[in-house]
Amino acid sequence: MSLVVVGSVAYDGLETPHGKVDRILGGSCTYIALAASFFTKVKIVAVVGDDFAQEDIEFLKSRQIDLEGLERVPGKTFFWAGVYSADMNDRTTLTTDLNVFADFKPKLPASYRSAPYLLLGNIQPELQRDVRQQMNGVRFSGGDTMNYWIADYRDDLLATIKQWDFLLINDSEARMLAGEHNLRRAAEKILAMGPQTLVIKRGEYGAVLFQGKDHFMVPGFLLEDVFDPTGAGDCFAGGFMGYLAERGIDPHKGGIEHAELRRAVIYGSVLGSFCCEKFGPDRFRDLSRREIDARYREFKTFTDF
Amino acid sequence: MSLVVVGSVAYDGLETPHGKVDRILGGSCTYIALAASFFTKVKIVAVVGDDFAQEDIEFLKSRQIDLEGLERVPGKTFFWAGVYSADMNDRTTLTTDLNVFADFKPKLPASYRSAPYLLLGNIQPELQRDVRQQMNGVRFSGGDTMNYWIADYRDDLLATIKQWDFLLINDSEARMLAGEHNLRRAAEKILAMGPQTLVIKRGEYGAVLFQGKDHFMVPGFLLEDVFDPTGAGDCFAGGFMGYLAERGIDPHKGGIEHAELRRAVIYGSVLGSFCCEKFGPDRFRDLSRREIDARYREFKTFTDF
Numbered sequence: 009m010s011l012v013v014v015g016s017v018a019y020d021g022l023e024t025p026h027g028k029v030d031r032i033l034g035g036s037c038t039y040i041a042l043a044a045s046f047f048t049k050v051k052i053v054a055v056v057g058d059d060f061a062q063e064d065i066e067f068l069k070s071r072q073i074d075l076e077g078l079e080r081v082p083g084k085t086f087f088w089a090g091v092y093s094a095d096m097n098d099r100t101t102l103t104t105d106l107n108v109f110a111d112f113k114p115k116l117p118a119s120y121r122s123a124p125y126l127l128l129g130n131i132q133p134e135l136q137r138d139v140r141q142q143m144n145g146v147r148f149s150g151g152d153t154m155n156y157w158i159a160d161y162r163d164d165l166l167a168t169i170k171q172w173d174f175l176l177i178n179d180s181e182a183r184m185l186a187g188e189h190n191l192r193r194a195a196e197k198i199l200a201m202g203p204q205t206l207v208i209k210r211g212e213y214g215a216v217l218f219q220g221k222d223h224f225m226v227p228g229f230l231l232e233d234v235f236d237p238t239g240a241g242d243c244f245a246g247g248f249m250g251y252l253a254e255r256g257i258d259p260h261k262g263g264i265e266h267a268e269l270r271r272a273v274i275y276g277s278v279l280g281s282f283c284c285e286k287f288g289p290d291r292f293r294d295l296s297r298r299e300i301d302a303r304y305r306e307f308k309t310f311t312d313f
Numbered sequence: 314m315s316l317v318v319v320g321s322v323a324y325d326g327l328e329t330p331h332g333k334v335d336r337i338l339g340g341s342c343t344y345i346a347l348a349a350s351f352f353t354k355v356k357i358v359a360v361v362g363d364d365f366a367q368e369d370i371e372f373l374k375s376r377q378i379d380l381e382g383l384e385r386v387p388g389k390t391f392f393w394a395g396v397y398s399a400d401m402n403d404r405t406t407l408t409t410d411l412n413v414f415a416d417f418k419p420k421l422p423a424s425y426r427s428a429p430y431l432l433l434g435n436i437q438p439e440l441q442r443d444v445r446q447q448m449n450g451v452r453f454s455g456g457d458t459m460n461y462w463i464a465d466y467r468d469d470l471l472a473t474i475k476q477w478d479f480l481l482i483n484d485s486e487a488r489m490l491a492g493e494h495n496l497r498r499a500a501e502k503i504l505a506m507g508p509q510t511l512v513i514k515r516g517e518y519g520a521v522l523f524q525g526k527d528h529f530m531v532p533g534f535l536l537e538d539v540f541d542p543t544g545a546g547d548c549f550a551g552g553f554m555g556y557l558a559e560r561g562i563d564p565h566k567g568g569i570e571h572a573e574l575r576r577a578v579i580y581g582s583v584l585g586s587f588c589c590e591k592f593g594p595d596r597f598r599d600l601s602r603r604e605i606d607a608r609y610r611e612f613k614t615f616t617d618f
Contacts (some may be wrong), residue, residue, distance in 0.1 A: 095494050189400050192535045213518040214532060225532035225615050227519060230497045270618040310530050311616055313575040 010049040010074075011253040013041045013246075014114050014139050014151075015129020017054040017078065020288060021089030021103065024096060024236045032288035033064045035086065036129030036152070039239035042292040043246025043279040044127070045071040046300055047254040051120045053077035053139065057085040057108045067293065076117045083108040096237055097211070116142040125253040127245060130154045133161055133168040140171060147258050150174035150203060152245055158184050170202035173259060176245045178209045191216065195223070204259075207248065207273060209241050209280075217273045224270045227311065229281035229303070236287045240280040247279030247300075248272045278303045315354040315379075316558040318346045318551075319419050319444050319456075320434020322359040322383065325593060326394030326408065329401060329541045337593035338369045340391065341434030341457070344544035347597040348551025348584040349432070350376040351605055353558040356425045358382035358444065362390040362413045372598065381422045388413040401542055402516070421447040430558040432550060435459045438466055438473040445476060452563050455479035455508060457550055463489050475507035478564060481550045483514045496521065500528070509564075510574060512553065512581070514546050522578045529575045532616065534586035534608070541592045545585040552584030553577045583608045 015037030022029050037054040044050045051074035060080060068075060086109035089102040114135055121144050128136040128151030140149055150172040157165050158181060165185075169175050175198065179191065185201075186194035191208065195218040198206050206218040214228040251272040257264045278300055285291045320342030327334050342359040349355045356379040365385060373380060391414035394407040419440055426449050433441040433456030445454055455477040462470050463486060470490075474480050480503065484496065490506075491499035496513065500523040503511050511523040519533040556577045562569045583605055590596045 190537065190539070192537050210518070213515070216532075216535070223535065223615055224618070225535070226618075227521075227530035227532050230521065230528065230530070232495060232497050234495070267618070274618055308618075310528055311618075313529070313531075313572070313579055313613075313616075 009125060009253050009256045010051055010123040011044055011125040011127060011249060012051050012053065012077075012116070012120050012123045012143070013037055013044065013127050013129065014053040014136070015040060015131060015242075016086050016109055016112075017052070017056050017060075018086035018088055018109070020238060021087070022236055022238055022287060023091040024287075025092065025094055026233070026235050027287070029287050031087075032290075033067065034088065034238065034288055036242045038068070039242035039283065039289060040127055040129055040246040040249075041068065041073050042071055042289050043243035043283070044250030044253070045073055046279070046295070046297055047247070047250030047275070048125075050074065050250075051077060051117075051123060053114045053116060053120070055079040055081060055108050055112045057081065057083040060085050071292070074120075077115070077120055079115070081108050085109075090238075092237070096234055114139045114142075124148065124256075124258070125249060127151055127249045129242065129245075130157075133157050133165040137164075137168045137171070148173050148252060148264070150176065150205070152176050152241070153181065155181055155184055166201060172203045174205035174207065175203040176207045176209065176248065178211070178241060182206075182208045192223075205264075205269060207276070209244055211237075211240075215244065215273055215277060217269055219266055219269060222266055224266070224273060226273055226277055226307065229277060229307070231281060231284055234284045237284050239289060240283045243283040244276040244280035246276075248276035250279075251275040274304055274307050275300070277307065314430060314558050314561045315356055315428040316349055316430040316432060316554060317356050317358065317382075317421070317425050317428045317448070318342050318349065318432050318434065319358040319441070320345060320436060320547075321391050321414055321417075322357070322361050322365075323391035323393055323414070325543060326392070327541055327543055327592060328396040329592075330397065330399055331538070331540050332592070334592050337595075338372065339393065339543065339593055341547045343373070344547035344588065344594060345432055345434055345551035345554075346373065346378050347376055347594050348548040348588070349555030349558070350378055351584070351600070351602055352552070352555030352580070353430075355379065355555075356382060356422075356428060358419045358421060358425070360384045360386060360413050360417045362386065362388040365390050376597070379425075382420070382425055384420070386413050390414075395543075397542070401539055419444045419447075429453065429561075429563070430554060432456055432554045434547065434550075435462075438462050438470040442469075442473045442476070453478050453557060453569070455481065455510070457481050457546070458486065460486055460489055471506060477508045479510035479512065480508040481512045481514065481553065483516070483546060487511075487513045497528075510569075512578060514549055516542075516545075520549065520578055520582060522574055524571055524574060527571055529571070529578060531578055531582055531612065534582060534612070536586060536589055539589045542589050544594060545588045548588040549581040549585035551581075553581035555584075556580040579609055579612050580605070582612065
């Protein structure tokens, strides 16, 4: 079943201990959409400038991503550049040129509005709320956010996530949002803010799913080479939501069983791990569903006891 | 089957965000022995001063720990004091008074020498090697080490772990020992140094077991209150080795199956998690095997998919 993804489509300049690229396709919407495209039909809403390359359009199209909602306006595409520390656990932003993204007002094409699944990448909470209102009877919706919105747009953010079925967030942001260091207690507080499902991403250490009194933990995949971690969290979100959309589950008709959510967390982890194997989103040029399912089984093998 | 544990028995001064104690029983041997005592007969080798309290002797005895190898000499018991950061991920050492531990030369009582299992807490590598040589036909032996020995006693340490069946070490120390940041490649290098089994402890993020080409990952237990993390790594070691000793497996007669090692890693995680629930080793005053087994099953519940 189709999934609407809203967020940034950008160019990134990346430097990791493995090398440097001056300009490569990036942005939360890009990573989410590419990861989810291995499971379901994805329709994106984003904005790019007139410098956006045809080859990048072709790449997205090659993954059967619907680009009707990809607005092209005069000016330059959002550009971000950063450099990773030697252990790749920290990164320093060198450049953030919002460019055409500064005035992004997501407009959903009519053909998107009745899609049952909605995943909102990290953008201004008010815009996230506005997008959800443009949808008709969305079944399962949620998204990501970041420290900036938590700190400076808290009320806006709370109004937004109150309507969401799920929130996907990293551990430091979960702690910040809850005002509580202990992850288990932070999760309880966040679940009281609205979303019935919470996934806390912990980078190389995996993820934790919380729903009601239940939780599920998965360790991170031990890659032999982390080439570039850019986009891994967004790919987690894309794999998670892509799997749920593929399964076509309606939480309002009997709920998504916790077992399906657990599988979705594993698929999220699988896509996040593949993302790190090449620069930017390059791993998705030749990744296959067969490899994805094989890694899913690897997760079973190295966690089973 | 009985397990010999060698290491420090000490007093600690501890300050965590939950409170402060000026003097409480501590030391690697203490934590390992207490944790392992829920599974098997434990015989300790350590040294204390004439200030060592009778009530602490009674506590160890109440866990059926054999104290024949606990030497008492004139002087003061090893004292360490430290303060934890607000998130308890860092600690600052305030005092390290080695006292009688400075001249510790472990001597195994005759009744210890034919024990089949040996766990060496973090002490000078040469002493660890010497202890192993005092044993007759030990079946399964190994231990822990720390950054100090890795940096300044490397050759000594390599000669020691070459003889071990397993090495238990934390992640930053594994990286340091291997000279390699990537955990998977670091593990390969360490396995080439001698031990057939490697367990890398990752604090709140759990642990990874490596054996041959196989690995097993377990996330850390999500405690609602981490009261005091002191000794958790040693309790992990005690639970791990205690379980293997209880099962009485002989790796030289057909090997410890990987499945048993995985279960041992879970029991290690369980004991490490209980350790954090009270100050120092206080949680072990009333812990029961029933609670341990219940938490083992909880690990199943929150990791299964």
